[in-house]
Amino acid sequence: MKGTMRAVRKIRLEPGFDLVKVEIPQIQPNEVLVKIAATALCGSDVHFYTWDEFAQKRIKPPVTIGHEFCGEVVEVGNAVREYKLGDYVTADSHIVCGTCDVCKLGLQHICQNLKIFGNDVEGSYAEYIAVPETSLWRLSRDVPTAVGAVMEPLGGATQAVLIEPVTAKSVVIFGDGPIALFGAGVAAAAGARKVYLVGMVASRLEIARRMGANVTFNINDPLDPVKAILEDTHGIGADVVVEMAGAPQSMKNAFAVVRKGGRVTTFGLTPKPIEFDINFAVTLRQVTVRGVAGRHMWDTWKLADGLLASGKLDPRPVITHELPLEEFDKGFKLMTTGARDTGKVILRP
Numbered sequence: 001m002k003g004t005m006r007a008v009r010k011i012r013l014e015p016g017f018d019l020v021k022v023e024i025p026q027i028q029p030n031e032v033l034v035k036i037a038a039t040a041l042c043g044s045d046v047h048f049y050t051w052d053e054f055a056q057k058r059i060k061p062p063v064t065i066g067h068e069f070c071g072e073v074v075e076v077g078n079a080v081r082e083y084k085l086g087d088y089v090t091a092d093s094h095i096v097c098g099t100c101d102v103c104k105l106g107l108q109h110i111c112q113n114l115k116i117f118g119n120d121v122e123g124s125y126a127e128y129i130a131v132p133e134t135s136l137w138r139l140s141r142d143v144p145t146a147v148g149a150v151m152e153p154l155g156g157a158t159q160a161v162l163i164e165p166v167t168a169k170s171v172v173i174f175g176d177g178p179i180a181l182f183g184a185g186v187a188a189a190a191g192a193r194k195v196y197l198v199g200m201v202a203s204r205l206e207i208a209r210r211m212g213a214n215v216t217f218n219i220n221d222p223l224d225p226v227k228a229i230l231e232d233t234h235g236i237g238a239d240v241v242v243e244m245a246g247a248p249q250s251m252k253n254a255f256a257v258v259r260k261g262g263r264v265t266t267f268g269l270t271p272k273p274i275e276f277d278i279n280f281a282v283t284l285r286q287v288t289v290r291g292v293a294g295r296h297m298w299d300t301w302k303l304a305d306g307l308l309a310s311g312k313l314d315p316r317p318v319i320t321h322e323l324p325l326e327e328f329d330k331g332f333k334l335m336t337t338g339a340r341d342t343g344k345v346i347l348r349p
């Protein structure tokens with residue numbers, strides 16, 4: 001497609017982004033052009049906005065930011081087989097090679113040659129995005145565009161919670177960021193017997209309860225969540241613990257609250273390496289540790305899709321703001337300065 005479009009790009013090697021006019025991306029034979037209906041701000045994009053050390057190592061401007069989106073297929077490459085004009089789609093943020101050993105082992109999402117939209121290739125804070133067919137996921141028309149835009153982080157939550165079954169199990173989630181809040185919804189929708197969420201922001205704990213958490217704890221309250229959960233589980237501990245805060249103390253609490261033979265999923269990234277007693281935490285208590293980065297392509301997507309279709313999972317309480325693309329700055333200010341009350345922020349081009 002010919003013409004220009006608006007895009008929010010990282011151009012200057014300093015904090016902030018710029019809204020500029022650029023050419024509409026020209027698609028390759030294996031790609032489709034998606035007209036973006038909604039795109040979501042991600043915590044990882046905040047690094048690029050504030051231009052911290054991580055960001056300076058990770059991306060090479062100029063690049064259009066954004067990797068969570070949905071929209072309509074408006075142009076189809078010659079070699080594309082499964083998608084056609086008018087399809088309502090979202091995409092994994094990952095562009096995978098499909099041929100490395102890791103991909104062949106079924107772990108495409110941690111491909112050796114991984115590229116990410118809005119990091120390594122042009123992203124979704126724009127009117128259009130070019131997407132290889134291998135990264136696309138078709139959405140049902142029943143899925144509102146605000147939800148379509150958060151399928152990628154919802155997939156992360158689904159993977160972290162459901163990497164092993166949670167049906168009839170007690171589940172503790174540490175963290176109250178958007179993915180942790182999605183995680184509470186996933187655990188409840190998948191039939192957990194009781195969902196506990198440990199966070200630090202009252203408004204987010206309120207969202208967690210709307211998502212299906214049965215009990216929430218605020219670490220700023222005098223009540224010790226580990227002690228309370230141990231008591232509630234007759235001193236045994238929780239069957240499943242999902243660490244999504246990435247705080248050293250919360251990582252330690254995750255292992256303190258899991259039962260013998262239970263499962264801990266590590267998802268949050270700690271700012272620096274932490275030390276703990278692996279003998280007690282894992283070995284002697286036969287705890288299973290499952291690390292989760294991103295989401296399996298595509299069984300996790302199928303699970304998230306199914307939970308949405310069942311009507312048991314509705315991620316919308318987590319979406320707290322919708323703004324026009326032009327107001328991206330306001331969105332990122334909400335994510336940085338006003339972060340405490342901000343869930344997911346959606347931009348509409």
Ligand SMILES: [Zn+2]
Pocket residue numbers: 042043044067068152153
């Ligand atoms: Zn993201």
Ligand SMILES: [Zn+2]
Pocket residue numbers: 096097098099100101102103108111112113114
């Ligand atoms: Zn690969």
